[in-house]
Amino acid sequence: MLTxxxxxxxxxxxxSLTVLALFLSYSMLNVCDLSTDGCFTLGAAVGAVVAVSGHPGLSLVAAMAAGVLSGFVTALLQTKMGINSLLAGIIVNVGLYSVNMAVLGGSPNINMNKTTTIFSTVKSLLADTPLAPFSDILVGAVAAALVIAFLSLFLNTRLGLSIRATGDNPDMVRSSSVNPAFTTIVGLCVSNAFTGLSGCLLGQMQKSMDVNIGQGVVTIALASxxxxxxLLGRGPIPLRAFGMVVGAFIFRLVYAIALRLHMPAFMLKLVSSVIVVLALSIPYLKGQWPVLKRRLAxxxxxxxxGR
Amino acid sequence: MLELTHVSKTFNPGTVNEKKALIDLSLHLDPGDFVTIIGSNGAGKSTLFNAIAGDFMADSGSIVLDGKDITFLPSHKRSKDIGRLFQDPMRGSAPHMTIEENLALAAGSGGWFSHLTAADRTRFRDQLALLDMGLEDRMRQPVGLLSGGQRQALTLLMATFCPPKLLLLDEHTAALDPATAEKVLAITKSVVEGNRITTLMVTHNMHQALEMGNRTLMMNAGGIVLDVSGEQRAKMTVADLLAQFKLGAGKDLDNDRILLS
Known part of the structure; x- marks a missing residue:
């Protein structure tokens, strides 16, 4: 059970880094960023290629930079070219498949068994300490903590407040002399940086990545x-951001237990879809219930x- | 202060739904003018405001505010100098953000990465106390919890926190109950007079149109049909105003929400 x-x-x-990215784009900006899958893979691909070439530290930065670029394109399509935001995400997502294959040099996967990564570096640093078995967790926890800390600070700056207001009431943003197109661009650049980093870390933790690593990540992250x-939807930003990490953990835990109970691994995506459908539809159906009840009565x- | 010259706007040109909302409209406001606007349904009052605020670009003509040509300036840039309130109290503030966060955005001081400071909070608290609605003790509550009247008062405070050169009030008390409307109107008066803000106010209350401000415009079919100020206005009654409208527009004032008392 412990394992x-x-x-x-x-x-x-x-x-959870991808969940935090959606926390920014979906919960704050009110944009459902469907380029997440492709951006996650992009981060994994760029991170893997840079790490294999011998730069584990740089691979993290490069993956984030690639994410920023991808987010910038998605944002540009919806703010400056009049393309519907969902469609903009889908278009970028499809286009990124080719980009990702190009980054991987035409082969669909990369093996990092002998590559120095952030995970292998930390593992060798902690080799003789009691923390050794938890080195992967430590890397993930530090990354999540840094992102939470960043978001907690960032979302309370004037720029961060403008981004939050853009999802809440764009009219009000305009009347505060801020261009909502600008806040959308900044928000999506930042959120996709985290998505890219998330993909990069997953690839390096698993010591391999293939071009399908990001498939369905947007639904999994949305479910989380x-x-x-x-669980933690109200309250100050740091608490809500922490809730995202808790959500990601619970999702994984439920999934892992289901696997133990002999659910086939390929069911993951259906499970995540069902969770998203339930979570989004229950509030709506709850609102419809009184009318339905009255109609039946x-x-x-x-x-x-007898009429 | 504000100079509109031959401004026209047609919606859906060349279709069956073509609507000439503003027709060759010119208007000059002096600094400190408080102008009330009344008019029939679809006269172009809101279109006039939207044109001034930059929600769309006028088809022809020019708009100059305080010596600066703003004809082609996008709305978020105009809003630096133009404050605006709508009939719907929900339009002016972000419901899921707290009162102080809303005010921080409206105050807009500091750089992109500046945080709310203790000094800001004191400033907000003092200003909120002037509204006399107890909002100064609820600064960390989401704005969505406030009543319509409280939200409209807050929006008024936000729109005038850094006194704008021009304030546009589009029936901003029409959706409020009479007592709250009275209060918001009193706050409006003191804010506008205290800062000598040039103001345009649309109202459907004829009495209010004559009582507030120093000048009254009547609009009909995309143009200004009556413009009274000074002594002529001071002596005017609601009945005079209606008679004058009929003279100018060639028909009775047909606003289905008009209040004659």
């Missing part, structure tokens, strides 16, 4: 985000009267 929890924590922490905001009353 299940450990594995869930490792994966949950790494994926919805779990997290159900009305019908049975009419029937009783």
């Amino acid at each position: 299940v929890a450990t594995a869930a924590l490792e994966l949950g922490l790494v994926y 985000l919805l779990i997290g905001s159900t 009305y019908r049975s009353a009419v029937r009783k009267e």
Whole structure:
């Protein structure tokens, strides 16, 4: 059971960076960024290529920079070229497949078994300490903590407030002399930097990446985000951001337990879709319930009267 | 202060839904003018405000504010000098952000990466206390929890926190209950007079149109049909105003929400 929890924590922490990215784009900016899958893969691909060439530290920065670029294009399409924001994400996502293959040099995967990565570096640093078995968790935890700290500070600056207001009431942003197009661009650049970093870390932790590593990540992250905001949806930003990490962990934990109970691994994506559907539809259906109840009662009353 | 010269705007040109919302409209405001505007349904009052605020670019003509040509300036740049309130109290503030966060955005002081300081909070608290609605003790609550009247008062404070050169009030008390409307109107008066802000106010209350401000415009079919100020206005009654409108527009004032008392 402990190994299940450990594995869930490792994966949950790494994926939580993508959840935090969606926390910025989806919860704050009110933009559902469907380029997430492609951007996650882009970060993994760039990170892997740079790490294999012998620069583990630089690989993290490069993956984030690639994410910024991808976010910039997505934002440009929707703010300056009049393309619907969902469509902009899908277009970028499709285009990124070719970009990712090009980054990987035409082969669909990269093996990093003998590559020095941030994970292998930390593992060798902690080799003879009691912390040794938890080195992967430590790397993920530090990354998540840094992103939470950054978001907590950033979202309370004037720029951060403008970004939050853009998702809440764009009219009000305009009347505060701020261009909502600008805040959308900045927000998506920052959020995609985290998505890219998330992909980079996952590839390096698993010591291999292939071009499908990001498939379905947006739904998995959205499911984690919805779990997290159900638990810690109110309150100050740091708490809500922490909730995102908790959500990512719970999602992974449930999934890992389901695997133990002999659910086939390929069910992951269906499970994440069902969670997202439930989390988004339940509030709506709850609102519809009183009307439905009244309609049923009305019908049975009419029937009783024999009309 | 504000100079509109031959401004025209047609919506959906060349279609069956073509609507000439503003027709060759010219208007000059002196600094400190407080102008009330009344008019029939679809007369172009809101279109006039949207044109001044930059929601769309006028088809022809020019708009100059305090010596600066703003004809082609996008709305977020105009908003530095133009404050604006709508009929809908929900339009002016961000519901999921706190009162102090909303005010911080409106105050707009400091660079992009500046944080709220203790000095800012004191400043906000003092200003909120002037509204006399108890908002100064709720600065960390989300704006979505406030009533319509409280939100409109807050929006007024936000729009005038850094006194703008021009304030546009588009029936900003129409959606409020009478007592709250009275209060928001009193706050409006003191803020506008205290800072000598040039103001345009659309109202459907004829009495208010004559009582507030120093000049009254009547609009009909995309143009200004009556412009009274000074002595002529001081002596005017609501009945005079209606008669004058009929003379100018060639028909009775047909605003389905008009208040004659």
